[in-house]
Amino acid sequence: MRVIVQPDGDSIASLVAESIVRLVNDKPNAVLGFATGSSPLGIYRELIKAYQEGKVSFKDAWGFQLDEYVGLPADHPELYRNVIRTVIESHVDFSEGRVHAPNGTADDLQAAGPAYDTMIEDAGGVDFQILGIGTDGHIAFNEPGSSFSQGTHVETLTPQTREDNARFFDGDISRVPTHTLTQGLGTIMKAKKLVLVAEGEGKAEAIAQLIEGPVSAHWPATIMQHHADATVLIDEAAASKLE
Numbered sequence: 001m002r003v004i005v006q007p008d009g010d011s012i013a014s015l016v017a018e019s020i021v022r023l024v025n026d027k028p029n030a031v032l033g034f035a036t037g038s039s040p041l042g043i044y045r046e047l048i049k050a051y052q053e054g055k056v057s058f059k060d061a062w063g064f065q066l067d068e069y070v071g072l073p074a075d076h077p078e079l080y081r082n083v084i085r086t087v088i089e090s091h092v093d094f095s096e097g098r099v100h101a102p103n104g105t106a107d108d109l110q111a112a113g114p115a116y117d118t119m120i121e122d123a124g125g126v127d128f129q130i131l132g133i134g135t136d137g138h139i140a141f142n143e144p145g146s147s148f149s150q151g152t153h154v155e156t157l158t159p160q161t162r163e164d165n166a167r168f169f170d171g172d173i174s175r176v177p178t179h180t181l182t183q184g185l186g187t188i189m190k191a192k193k194l195v196l197v198a199e200g201e202g203k204a205e206a207i208a209q210l211i212e213g214p215v216s217a218h219w220p221a222t223i224m225q226h227h228a229d230a231t232v233l234i235d236e237a238a239a240s241k242l243e
């Protein structure tokens, strides 16, 4: 696993966006894996800028989101499908029907998981997966104790994650959904390249476990140590508990 420490989030975002622009220019039908939350927002801003400057086009590319809340109404601004529309998709030129998220309102959520994995495979598999990390070491919404081999599935959010995400729901934890439909660690590990970004002291313990801890389901992100092409980009604060 490559670890790159940068002075701030802006430099992390530029580095990651440059590498995505290179990929899409080399492979116009590249399959991009989108994370939500605050960590990747700078990357999306840089990608929009590159598109507006004519440096890249996404018209033949694909996007697959990592996860989706279960049970939020279709017009809810925090529905991850809507978030990705707002923060990147509506500002660039993805072709209609090329960006997808797990269907958190499916009647049969158990079937929706494998169906999503099949869609990813049919598009050729994820070339470049952007990841954030939870304070409890989750990636996508694979909480501590998750299986390393699972595909897309329903996951119960821990109280810690719901508390962390309450900031997106006016600070009211009772409004944060209790379940998500999330790519499993098995799905994520199939991506050809993993790039995890994290900033701030609050992520320092999860980052120390990710980079220096044993591979353990207690810290789900540690499975990335077994990926052949995984990079972690962090600022000084997130790196502060590394030895």
Ligand code: F6R
Binding pocket: 034, 035, 036, 037, 038, 039, 040, 066, 067, 131, 132, 133, 134, 138, 139, 140, 141
């Ligand atoms: C969201 C996701 C989560 C977040 C993680 C960190 O799609 O996959 O794993 O990346 O919860 O969230 P932020 O970036 O908001 O700290």
